[in-house]
Amino acid sequence: MKRNLFVIAFLVVVSIILLMILVPGPIEVDDILPAEHWAEEYPDQYESYQRNLEMERTTFGGSEPYQYPEEYPFLETLYAGNAFSQDYRRSRGHPYALEDVINTERPKPAASCLSCKSSDYVGMLNEHGSEAAAMDFDEMSEIAVNPVSCFDCHRNEPGNPVVTRTHLNEALEHIEEGIDLGNLVCGQCHIEYYLHDDTKVVSVPWDRGYNAWAVEEETLARGHVDWVHPLTGAELLKVQHPEFETYMGSIHDRAGVTCIDCHMPEMVNEEGDTYSSHHWTSPLKHVEASCLGCHQETEEELIVRTEEVQGEVYEKTNRAAEMLVEFIEEFEDALDSGELSDEVIEQAREYHQRAMWRWDFVFVENGTGFHNSAFAMEILEEAMEYSQQGLELIQN
Ligand code: HEC
Numbered sequence: 001m002k003r004n005l006f007v008i009a010f011l012v013v014v015s016i017i018l019l020m021i022l023v024p025g026p027i028e029v030d031d032i033l034p035a036e037h038w039a040e041e042y043p044d045q046y047e048s049y050q051r052n053l054e055m056e057r058t059t060f061g062g063s064e065p066y067q068y069p070e071e072y073p074f075l076e077t078l079y080a081g082n083a084f085s086q087d088y089r090r091s092r093g094h095p096y097a098l099e100d101v102i103n104t105e106r107p108k109p110a111a112s113c114l115s116c117k118s119s120d121y122v123g124m125l126n127e128h129g130s131e132a133a134a135m136d137f138d139e140m141s142e143i144a145v146n147p148v149s150c151f152d153c154h155r156n157e158p159g160n161p162v163v164t165r166t167h168l169n170e171a172l173e174h175i176e177e178g179i180d181l182g183n184l185v186c187g188q189c190h191i192e193y194y195l196h197d198d199t200k201v202v203s204v205p206w207d208r209g210y211n212a213w214a215v216e217e218e219t220l221a222r223g224h225v226d227w228v229h230p231l232t233g234a235e236l237l238k239v240q241h242p243e244f245e246t247y248m249g250s251i252h253d254r255a256g257v258t259c260i261d262c263h264m265p266e267m268v269n270e271e272g273d274t275y276s277s278h279h280w281t282s283p284l285k286h287v288e289a290s291c292l293g294c295h296q297e298t299e300e301e302l303i304v305r306t307e308e309v310q311g312e313v314y315e316k317t318n319r320a321a322e323m324l325v326e327f328i329e330e331f332e333d334a335l336d337s338g339e340l341s342d343e344v345i346e347q348a349r350e351y352h353q354r355a356m357w358r359w360d361f362v363f364v365e366n367g368t369g370f371h372n373s374a375f376a377m378e379i380l381e382e383a384m385e386y387s388q389q390g391l392e393l394i395q396n
């Protein structure tokens with residue numbers, strides 16, 4: 001009897017030891033394989049990934065990292081009191097992500113700023129749990145070596161794409177409909193978010209859905225504010241890069257097209273084998289591969305049509321910006337004169353907050369409205385209405 005107990009105990013101990021050896025623990029920073037590791041095994045994907053280092057401008061987009069505040073003087077007023085009014089460059093390719101976040105002059109409140117700039121953040125979360133978020137940015141960015149790289153969409157097994165970011169999986173718990181992986185894999189980072197005030201955890205407020213209005217309501221309901229505008233005292237939210245939220249519900253989304261159909265088209269190498277392009281850039285540089293499977297136009301015609309759509313959004317974005325600047329300046333003067341009642345001030349600040357969210361949602365979205373022009377025009381119209389109502393309120 002005793003002997004049997006001893007054998008059972010022995011077997012249990014042996015199986016535990018075997019399990020510990022065979023089942024790998026969570027991936028740590030040092031386990032993350034860099035892009036170079038795959039250069040020989042997957043030369044086509046790797047070489048196209050290396051092309052993300054190229055920098056080229058298109059009419060409305062591209063990857064030249066020019067400074068927005070120099071290009072758009074109205075940002076000085078619209079972003080006053082926020083570091084985006086000083087240093088805000090157009091985004092460039094994925095391999096630059098880590099160095100660009102380290103070099104920006106904007107403040108980096110915590111290590112969670114690395115969430116979407118480095119694969120290594122996934123390892124940091126595994127090592128330290130959610131406490132990694134609030135750790136020191138400078139210390140943790142010294143440990144990080146990989147920018148956005150293979151691991152972010154494949155872990156250490158290139159092939160099928162996977163979601164590696166827990167902040168997205170948690171947000172998706174609130175969403176009932178299924179979303180194609182071709183949109184989710186990019187939506188890990190190309191979304192609007194904020195850092196939780198205390199824990200600095202990346203927060204994706206999708207409790208009411210992911211459209212612009214639902215995200216605004218939820219963020220405000222949670223009591224989060226990004227900054228207070230120094231000229232009007234309005235509490236404002238700063239939008240980041242809501243490509244996913246903008247794209248969903250668009251003409252192309254409804255036709256079943258996903259981010260990767262346009263941004264990772266199928267290419268053919270010299271041996272005649274096909275592979276997915278890993279050069280994430282303006283699809284207007286490879287219209288034939290991305291678009292002409294569906295569109296009957298020639299490459300030139302489709303670019304003209306696309307830029308017409310973008311041009312309309314661009315014009316309206318600038319008009320909405322000018323109206324908001326006018327409202328802010330008049331509001332500031334009216335505050336200085338001391339003639340506004342508390343109720344009027346409160347109401348006008350809310351109009352400022354609402355107009356700013358709507359305008360910023362289109363301005364910071366990469367794509368200049370192409371991803372969903374109907375949505376962009378609608379929400380810009382609302383931005384203009386809020387500025388107009390604000391002007392009327394303070395002029396009365
Ligand atoms: C129907 C094709 C199409 C789909 C689908 C699509 N895009 Fe785009 N995307 C474009 C075009 C066209 C541009 C504008 C490029 C330009 O202005 O030069 C663009 C621009 C961008 C840019 C800025 C790139 C640059 O160089 O200016 C980013 C980032 C981006 N898209 C991300 C996404 C994400 C994320 C998704 C999915 C949620 C997505 N796109 C879905 C066609 C598409």
Ligand code: HEC
Nearest residue numbers: 035038042045046049149150152153158159161260275276
């Ligand atoms: C931003 C996300 C992302 C990153 C980063 C990424 N991939 Fe991919 N990869 C994908 C997606 C999405 C597909 C599937 C494309 C499809 O099904 O059309 C894919 C497919 C592949 C495939 C399957 C064959 C093919 O070409 O479709 C291989 C191999 C691959 N990737 C290797 C790599 C390597 C190597 C790296 C790093 C140098 C890398 N990937 C980085 C998203 C990514």
Ligand code: HEC
Nearest residue numbers: 062063091092093096097100116152186188189263280281
């Ligand atoms: C892990 C986070 C992450 C994921 C996943 C990701 N991106 Fe990005 N993407 C970024 C960051 C960060 C930048 C800006 C880098 C910079 O400017 O330093 C960027 C920039 C871009 C650009 C602008 C590049 C240029 O030169 O014009 C495009 C286009 C783009 N991403 C498309 C995509 C697409 C399509 C997917 C999905 C297949 C995707 N991204 C997935 C983080 C990510």
Ligand code: HEC
Nearest residue numbers: 251252255257261262283290291294302305306309373374
């Ligand atoms: C899977 C098919 C498919 C792909 C791929 C596709 N499109 Fe489309 N596109 C459509 C459909 C369907 C419509 C709606 C009918 C129309 O307007 O032609 C549309 C509409 C458009 C419009 C008018 C949109 C608006 O907002 O008014 C433009 C511009 C356009 N596509 C450009 C592009 C570009 C550029 C690409 C490649 C980067 C592309 N499309 C890739 C199917 C596609």
